[in-house]
Amino acid sequence: MQPRLEEESRLNLSYRPKKYIKKHGVAYLFMLPAIFFLIILFVLPFIEVFKMSFYSVNLLNPEAEAFIFLDNFISALSDPTFYQYLYQGLIWTFGSVIGEYIVGIVTAILLNQNIRGKTFFRAIIFIPWLVPIVVAAMTWRWILNPDFGIFNVMLVKVGILDESINWLGTAGTAMLAVIFVNVWRTFPFYTVTLLAGLQSIPKEILEAAEIDGAGIWQRFWYIILPSLKGVSAVIIILHVIWTFNNFDFIWLLTEGGPLHATETLAITTYLEAFEKYHFGQASALSSIMILILIGIIIAYFKVEKKQNNG
Amino acid sequence: MKLKRRYSLLVGFFLTSSLLLSACGSSGPSSSETNKSGTNNTKENSVEKQEKVVLDLWWSMSANNEEHKNHYAAIEKFNQEHPNIEVKPQSIPLEQAKDKIITSANAGNPPDVADVLNEWLVSYHRMGILPDLTEDINKWEEKEKIPQNIWDTLSVDGKIVAVPSELGIRAFLYHEDILKAAGVTEPPKTWDELLELSAKLKEQGVAPFGISGQSARAPQELIVYFWQSGTDIAHQMPDGKYRNLWAENPEELQKAVEVYKLYKTMLKDGVINKDSASWGYRELDTNFAQGRVATTVNGPWIKNYEAEQPESMKDVQIAAPPYNTVPATFMEVGSFATFEGSEHKKEAITFMTWWLSEETQKLVNPGRSPNTGVVQDGKWGEGFNKLLDQGRSFPGISMGGIIQPMIDSIQKSLLTEESPEEIALWLGEQINNSLKENGELSESPAK
Numbered sequence: 021m022q023p024r025l026e027e028e029s030r031l032n033l034s035y036r037p038k039k040y041i042k043k044h045g046v047a048y049l050f051m052l053p054a055i056f057f058l059i060i061l062f063v064l065p066f067i068e069v070f071k072m073s074f075y076s077v078n079l080l081n082p083e084a085e086a087f088i089f090l091d092n093f094i095s096a097l098s099d100p101t102f103y104q105y106l107y108q109g110l111i112w113t114f115g116s117v118i119g120e121y122i123v124g125i126v127t128a129i130l131l132n133q134n135i136r137g138k139t140f141f142r143a144i145i146f147i148p149w150l151v152p153i154v155v156a157a158m159t160w161r162w163i164l165n166p167d168f169g170i171f172n173v174m175l176v177k178v179g180i181l182d183e184s185i186n187w188l189g190t191a192g193t194a195m196l197a198v199i200f201v202n203v204w205r206t207f208p209f210y211t212v213t214l215l216a217g218l219q220s221i222p223k224e225i226l227e228a229a230e231i232d233g234a235g236i237w238q239r240f241w242y243i244i245l246p247s248l249k250g251v252s253a254v255i256i257i258l259h260v261i262w263t264f265n266n267f268d269f270i271w272l273l274t275e276g277g278p279l280h281a282t283e284t285l286a287i288t289t290y291l292e293a294f295e296k297y298h299f300g301q302a303s304a305l306s307s308i309m310i311l312i313l314i315g316i317i318i319a320y321f322k323v324e325k326k327q328n329n330g
Numbered sequence: 331m332k333l334k335r336r337y338s339l340l341v342g343f344f345l346t347s348s349l350l351l352s353a354c355g356s357s358g359p360s361s362s363e364t365n366k367s368g369t370n371n372t373k374e375n376s377v378e379k380q381e382k383v384v385l386d387l388w389w390s391m392s393a394n395n396e397e398h399k400n401h402y403a404a405i406e407k408f409n410q411e412h413p414n415i416e417v418k419p420q421s422i423p424l425e426q427a428k429d430k431i432i433t434s435a436n437a438g439n440p441p442d443v444a445d446v447l448n449e450w451l452v453s454y455h456r457m458g459i460l461p462d463l464t465e466d467i468n469k470w471e472e473k474e475k476i477p478q479n480i481w482d483t484l485s486v487d488g489k490i491v492a493v494p495s496e497l498g499i500r501a502f503l504y505h506e507d508i509l510k511a512a513g514v515t516e517p518p519k520t521w522d523e524l525l526e527l528s529a530k531l532k533e534q535g536v537a538p539f540g541i542s543g544q545s546a547r548a549p550q551e552l553i554v555y556f557w558q559s560g561t562d563i564a565h566q567m568p569d570g571k572y573r574n575l576w577a578e579n580p581e582e583l584q585k586a587v588e589v590y591k592l593y594k595t596m597l598k599d600g601v602i603n604k605d606s607a608s609w610g611y612r613e614l615d616t617n618f619a620q621g622r623v624a625t626t627v628n629g630p631w632i633k634n635y636e637a638e639q640p641e642s643m644k645d646v647q648i649a650a651p652p653y654n655t656v657p658a659t660f661m662e663v664g665s666f667a668t669f670e671g672s673e674h675k676k677e678a679i680t681f682m683t684w685w686l687s688e689e690t691q692k693l694v695n696p697g698r699s700p701n702t703g704v705v706q707d708g709k710w711g712e713g714f715n716k717l718l719d720q721g722r723s724f725p726g727i728s729m730g731g732i733i734q735p736m737i738d739s740i741q742k743s744l745l746t747e748e749s750p751e752e753i754a755l756w757l758g759e760q761i762n763n764s765l766k767e768n769g770e771l772s773e774s775p776a777k
Binding site: 078079080081082083084165166167186188189191274275277278279280291294295296297298 | 428429432436453456457458543544545603604605607608613617622728730731733734737738741742745746764767768769
């Protein structure tokens with residue numbers, strides 16, 4: 021009996037690749053264009069950036085180009101401003117993502133109620149996400165303007181402030197202001213995604229919990245939030261990556277100022293590349309940013325796995 | 331079933347092949363091979379069609395902007411007058427143009443002509459993307475109508491690398507009625523007079539003077555204060571390279587210190603808005619045009635606010651900027667450049683010189699022309715043009731690594747307790763670091 025099984029198994033193995041290609045070949049063929057563009061638009065530039073980070077590349081001094089191995093990395097990591105901009109980048113990223121998630125889940129729960137005109141509200145809440153970043157940033161610059169911005173006027177009239185605050189022009193408030201504007205623009209994405217997640221929770225479970233005496237907070241904490249775990253993980257990870265790498269919103273609002281108070285590593289990288297033309301140094305900074313992001317994501321999955329096992 | 335599978339395989343193969351071919355294959359006809367209707371030239375086409383050159387022009391003029399209608403009309407006129415050249419303009423804001431030009435030129439695919447600022451030229455020249463236009467410009471019959479200081483501004487290492495297209499000389503602008511209400515009839519000539527005037531205006535409850543603390547405008551204002559104080563951010567040394575002298579020459583340092591003292595005094599005495607550190611050019615221009623700020627140093631584009639703010643703009647007058655020891659002002663020269671890698675340099679030069687000619691400038695830039703043959707009467711034309719002799723631009727060094735420290739130095743003087751001397755020494759060090767990184771730092775000893 022045993023030799024026969026072995027023979028069958030051997031035959032199966034020799035048969036498998038052909039069968040596999042026959043079964044999945046078309047799928048791979050259709051994936052080819054996507055793989056091709058992924059290689060052209062992502063893999064090759066990534067390899068080029070990684071390679072350039074080991075070279076001294078200054079467009080203004082092409083003769084000085086040379087292989088310097090880790091010098092760009094050492095130079096970046098030994099600069100005290102690197103840690104300041106990294107810290108500010110993390111504040112910007114997690115401040116934005118936490119704010120967006122809180123506003124997103126609150127609005128999603130509200131829009132999941134049986135209220136009049138909920139379709140209308142669901143449609144208009146998406147507007148900030150649809151506004152082009154440049155338009156949103158320019159508009160908010162005027163809204164937050166200390167001289168004639170409506171935000172200050174309102175706060176002064178209501179009596180919350182005695183006098184206008186230069187939200188974007190004061191080192192102590194600039195980061196808060198850019199995070200606030202970013203939350204305003206991005207929370208609709210969370211709302212819509214979480215709303216889809218909420219609608220997939222069976223009503224019977226919530227009703228049963230209510231009958232068993234669970235209050236609003238208990239239903240939220242023990243039923244709704246765990247049900248949204250999967251979708252929350254996806255949007256949080258995506259937004260951590262997008263926000264940490266985000267350049268345009270801060271640049272349009274403050275250009276990283278005042279006095280570098282809102283400068284993040286993404287802005288430093290841009291300044292190194294397109295103001296100073298130090299492409300080698302900028303590539304090293306980009307590579308470090310990628311490593312930091314990979315580190316954050318691995319840490320997140322490890323914590324999640326630990327929690328699930330626990 | 332088999333047929334279906336074969337069919338899907340075939341479709342998949344064609345889809346993949348066509349995408350691969352479209353991405354890898356020739357990127358289509360070059361601009362010179364494409365005629366106006368967009369069809370490819372073939373041997374059967376006429377000679378005229380084969381010779382037609384399409385010039386890609388990147389500029390900051392927007393087709394939707396009423397003020398730029400004349401510029402688009404001029405392009406049409408050029409195309410009609412030059413049947414073998416077609417200029418195709420593409421609107422790109424100046425803020426984005428600098429990076430886009432660098433990326434495209436280094437990738438070997440630059441535009442044929444682009445709108446550039448004079449402070450970018452040295453960097454572009456060091457990158458090797460600007461061709462030498464000296465010979466062609468010397469042959470141009472209207473060259474002498476352009477003042478020499480403008481050609482100097484557009485020259486690097488003695489080579490002309492761009493052609494001026496418009497002029498943005500800075501002048502002292504003031505609301506005459508506001509000054510009269512404060513009992514002032516003459517604009518200030520010196521920094522001291524500006525501070526005296528400001529004290530009177532403040533008594534009237536008016537914001538006296540407007541400055542920029544960020545954006546491209548801020549370093550342009552700062553460098554003028556250095557010139558007016560008798561110093562510069564970098565001096566050309568006997569070896570032809572540059573160096574900031576503030577750390578090694580106490581006299582030069584003192585002149586720079588005077589500038590930061592001025593910023594601090596203006597803030598302390600309420601001459602400028604307390605939020606000036608975050609004012610970019612938009613805030614400054616808008617506040618002045620609306621009459622919320624009584625005086626400022628600004629360019630001729632401020633005239634464009636007359637349509638939006640006719641009431642508050644009607645009393646605006648123009649004078650020379652107040653100075654400390656040396657009269658000076660900033661001369662922003664908007665210019666056109668062509669690039670190494672463009673296949674149509676000859677046609678590009680034809681277009682650029684046509685644009686700068688007296689006839690075209692009368693149409694597109696009657697009040698802001700670098701061509702002395704074009705003089706607009708009235709305050710907007712004469713007021714700025716008479717300052718041409720005082721006009722200066724950034725020194726012949728790569729400004730990339732210096733612009734941001736200049737902005738930082740203004741913000742340090744307005745937002746921190748650092749002393750003017752500390753700020754000047756810090757900026758001097760940043761400038762020399764940048765010069766060193768770019769191989770432009772002189773090792774000649776300071777005199």
